[in-house]
Amino acid sequence: MEPLNALVSVTNFMLIPAFAYGSQLALGALGITLIFSILRFAHFAHGDTMALGTAAVIGGTFFLQAQGIGLGGLPTALLAIPFGILVMVLYLLAADKLVYKYFRQVKAKPLTLVMASLGVMFVTNGITRLFMGVGETRFEDGQRFLFTVREFREFTGLAEGMALRSAQAITIITALIVMVVLFWFLTRTRAGKSMRAYSDNEDLALLSGINPERVVMITWTITAILLVLAGTLYGLDKGFRPFNYFQLLLPMFAAAILGGLGSPIGAIVGAYVVAFAEMGITFAWRRVFSYLMPEGLEPTSMMQLLPVDYKFAVTFAILVIVLLFRPTGIFKGKVL
Amino acid sequence: MSLTARDLGLFAIMGAVLAMVAMFQSPQLAVTILNMSLISAIMALGVNMQWGYAGLFNVGIMGFTAVGGLAVVLIAQPPVPEAWAAGGLGILLGLMLGVATILAAVVVYKRMSPSKLRGFAIFGVLVAGYLITSYVFGPAKQAVQAVNPASEGYLGGANLPVILAWPVGGIFAAGVAWLVGKVSLGLRSDYLAIATLGISEIVIAVLKHERWLARGVNNVTGIDRPVPRPVDLQPQPWVQSLAETLGWSVSQTASVVSGLGYSLLFLIVLAILIWLAERALNSPWGRMMRAIRDNEVSARAMGKDVTRRHLMIFVLGSAVCGLAGAMMVSMDGQLTPGSYEPLRFTFLIWVMVIVGGSGNNWGSVLGAFVIWFLWVQVEPAGRWFMDLVTSGMADTSALRQHLLDSAAYMRLLTMGVALLLMLRFAPRGLIPER
Numbered sequence: 001m002e003p004l005n006a007l008v009s010v011t012n013f014m015l016i017p018a019f020a021y022g023s024q025l026a027l028g029a030l031g032i033t034l035i036f037s038i039l040r041f042a043h044f045a046h047g048d049t050m051a052l053g054t055a056a057v058i059g060g061t062f063f064l065q066a067q068g069i070g071l072g073g074l075p076t077a078l079l080a081i082p083f084g085i086l087v088m089v090l091y092l093l094a095a096d097k098l099v100y101k102y103f104r105q106v107k108a109k110p111l112t113l114v115m116a117s118l119g120v121m122f123v124t125n126g127i128t129r130l131f132m133g134v135g136e137t138r139f140e141d142g143q144r145f146l147f148t149v150r151e152f153r154e155f156t157g158l159a160e161g162m163a164l165r166s167a168q169a170i171t172i173i174t175a176l177i178v179m180v181v182l183f184w185f186l187t188r189t190r191a192g193k194s195m196r197a198y199s200d201n202e203d204l205a206l207l208s209g210i211n212p213e214r215v216v217m218i219t220w221t222i223t224a225i226l227l228v229l230a231g232t233l234y235g236l237d238k239g240f241r242p243f244n245y246f247q248l249l250l251p252m253f254a255a256a257i258l259g260g261l262g263s264p265i266g267a268i269v270g271a272y273v274v275a276f277a278e279m280g281i282t283f284a285w286r287r288v289f290s291y292l293m294p295e296g297l298e299p300t301s302m303m304q305l306l307p308v309d310y311k312f313a314v315t316f317a318i319l320v321i322v323l324l325f326r327p328t329g330i331f332k333g334k335v336l
Numbered sequence: 337m338s339l340t341a342r343d344l345g346l347f348a349i350m351g352a353v354l355a356m357v358a359m360f361q362s363p364q365l366a367v368t369i370l371n372m373s374l375i376s377a378i379m380a381l382g383v384n385m386q387w388g389y390a391g392l393f394n395v396g397i398m399g400f401t402a403v404g405g406l407a408v409v410l411i412a413q414p415p416v417p418e419a420w421a422a423g424g425l426g427i428l429l430g431l432m433l434g435v436a437t438i439l440a441a442v443v444v445y446k447r448m449s450p451s452k453l454r455g456f457a458i459f460g461v462l463v464a465g466y467l468i469t470s471y472v473f474g475p476a477k478q479a480v481q482a483v484n485p486a487s488e489g490y491l492g493g494a495n496l497p498v499i500l501a502w503p504v505g506g507i508f509a510a511g512v513a514w515l516v517g518k519v520s521l522g523l524r525s526d527y528l529a530i531a532t533l534g535i536s537e538i539v540i541a542v543l544k545h546e547r548w549l550a551r552g553v554n555n556v557t558g559i560d561r562p563v564p565r566p567v568d569l570q571p572q573p574w575v576q577s578l579a580e581t582l583g584w585s586v587s588q589t590a591s592v593v594s595g596l597g598y599s600l601l602f603l604i605v606l607a608i609l610i611w612l613a614e615r616a617l618n619s620p621w622g623r624m625m626r627a628i629r630d631n632e633v634s635a636r637a638m639g640k641d642v643t644r645r646h647l648m649i650f651v652l653g654s655a656v657c658g659l660a661g662a663m664m665v666s667m668d669g670q671l672t673p674g675s676y677e678p679l680r681f682t683f684l685i686w687v688m689v690i691v692g693g694s695g696n697n698w699g700s701v702l703g704a705f706v707i708w709f710l711w712v713q714v715e716p717a718g719r720w721f722m723d724l725v726t727s728g729m730a731d732t733s734a735l736r737q738h739l740l741d742s743a744a745y746m747r748l749l750t751m752g753v754a755l756l757l758m759l760r761f762a763p764r765g766l767i768p769e770r
Contacts (some may be wrong), residue, residue, distance in 0.1 A: 042526040122752025129745035253530045309545040316534035327523050
């Protein structure tokens with residue numbers, strides 16, 4: 001029985017990756033939930049816009065690297081993020097002006113807007129692939145580990161090692177900062193309050209002189225910031241492949257629905273639930289249990305509930321359970 | 337509702353374009369485009385039933401077509417006796433235990449009153465069921481997959497005529513659709529979209545991962561075809577004389593003849609489906625569906641069970657998609673789970689329906705032809721365009737190479753732009769609903 005080793009093992013292989021993944025999902029799901037509460041449609045282009053934003057950051061990173069500008073130990077991509085955000089703000093505002101604005105003005109059904117977002121998804125997807133191709137691009141540089149398995153072992157003297165990759169640490173820290181800032185913005189600033197008012201009751205907000213187009217513009221801007229951050233952090237952590245970003249759509253939506261569509265805090269909680277469930281159920285627990293069980297009783301199988309290929313099944317199962325038992329989500333989102 | 341002169345004109349233009357492909361590019365290409373257009377038309381018809389008649393937003397078309405494709409393997413392939421002997425019974429028993437577990441959980445949920453105890457009971461049933469099922473299923477699966485893994489390693493099929501797989505594919509897809517619909521219909525409309533998106537990813541994951549079922553990513557190839565293969569046609573005297581008359585090579589003639597055989601079969605299926613769909617749309621049932629679509633609240637007030645009607649049409653439409661999926665696999669003669677991509681099998685079909693005209697069956701058919709033609713032809717056109725744009729650069733220029741290589745992605749861009757333009761300027765499509 002070596003519970004300490006078990007704890008280290010589960011932290012290293014499951015808790016840290018799940019926490020990082022959950023943070024990335026949370027930033028994405030926040031964008032989905034914001035668009036849903038202000039513009040009132042399910043934004044299907046989210047995954048692909050995230051990919052395009054990351055592509056812009058990668059472009060910036062490569063440019064900076066070629067100039068020999070870097071951040072020392074930190075990834076150069078962090079310097080390129082403002083550029084990516086700028087590109088995506090312009091892109092999303094252009095998409096809004098060219099596509100969504102018209103449907104808003106004619107008061108089209110929500111599903112027409114969803115359809116339009118499919119069109120934007122195709123275009124974005126095409127643009128991303130024109131620049132990046134379909135293969136994997138790695139753009140993580142700087143110091144890869146905050147501490148490695150060996151350093152940890154030497155420091156603690158445990159048999160089981162633990163490593164913390166800088167990408168994971170950056171992800172978690174950035175996500176926490178962004179969430180705090182976002183909540184401060186939504187609850188304390190005039191623009192944030194007008195957003196919440198508009199989301200609560202559109203007519204009343206219009207009557208009190210809130211300019212809807214301004215609210216929409218702010219929403220897209222915040223979404224762009226969240227998108228670029230989520231995409232870049234995901235890319236730093238796992239490498240950039242456009243298709244993976246498309247596939248993030250399902251867990252992000254699951255997170256937003258689970259937390260309650262339209263509720264920012266719900267999106268965050270939902271994202272972590274999805275991430276931990278996905279990782280926990282597809283994780284091979286054998287190693288952990290071999291430390292926990294008394295000698296002679298170590299498990300012989302992998303102790304893996306589902307193969308990793310089925311991580312979508314986990315997301316889906318969570319989604320189904322929520323839909324069946326609590327369609328409004330954990331934090332009572334909007335149900336139309 | 338019959339076609340107007342304008343609609344017939346649009347179809348005639350499409351036919352002329354295909355004829356031009358046959359003349360200027362190659363007859364084989366024209367036949368390939370025709371066949372895939374026909375299959376896409378059937379998929380679009382299925383989606384149009386859901387979206388056009390009932391306003392249901394299904395983004396899991398890929399999953400339903402893949403399930404239909406699976407039916408072809410399970411029906412037409414010969415069984416593998418060694419695999420059945422090794423673990424066939426274990427697999428069947430395991431599947432039954434899995435279903436029994438879920439049923440038991442449902443029974444517990446229905447019978448017990450809501451309380452913490454019920455939660456624990458359900459959890460206990462599921463855990464126990466999972467352990468027993470994996471105890472039976474795991475070893476059986478390993479045994480089956482170990483049987484001659486290079487060429488078999490799966491249970492095989494029922495060795496029945498391949499045509500039979502088409503309706504069975506529809507039934508499979510209908511079964512999956514019933515499960516999804518039961519859960520997500522009656523809630524917000526976007527929820528169905530997310531649920532179908534999820535189930536389609538799961539279907540593909542199952543197909544890729546469960547090697548005992550259809551060999552997973554190892555693909556099942558050489559499936560029986562309903563039409564003679566070009567290789568078998570080549571020695572036929574009538575094919576050779578036909579080749580001589582046309583002045584084509586024998587192999588070319590054989591592949592065109594074989595392709596046209598498929599076209600005929602597909603046309604028959606499409607014609608039957610259109611006939612049925614048009615009849616249904618113009619019957620009291622069709623009027624009821626449109627009434628529900630246009631105003632759910634009033635339809636409900638009239639005593640219509642909206643959720644049940646939605647479930648019905650969702651199952652029907654998905655079955656049509658499954659049928660098309662089965663037809664596609666039997667045309668290719670192989671099931672390749674790795675080739676199912678949502679952009680190609682879900683969202684492209686959506687573009688077809690929107691561009692063609694949602695709510696109109698003929699519109700979906702035309703949309704399928706137009707969009708599939710663009711999908712095939714935009715890539716060479718994009719390459720030509722990129723070549724033109726970059727002609728000033730040196731041949732070795734990295735940018736030029738990159739742009740030429742990525743010309744393939746022009747098609748995604750084109751599809752998106754086509755969809756957005758249609759939504760904005762002609763939201764009712766090429767052949768609007770009447």
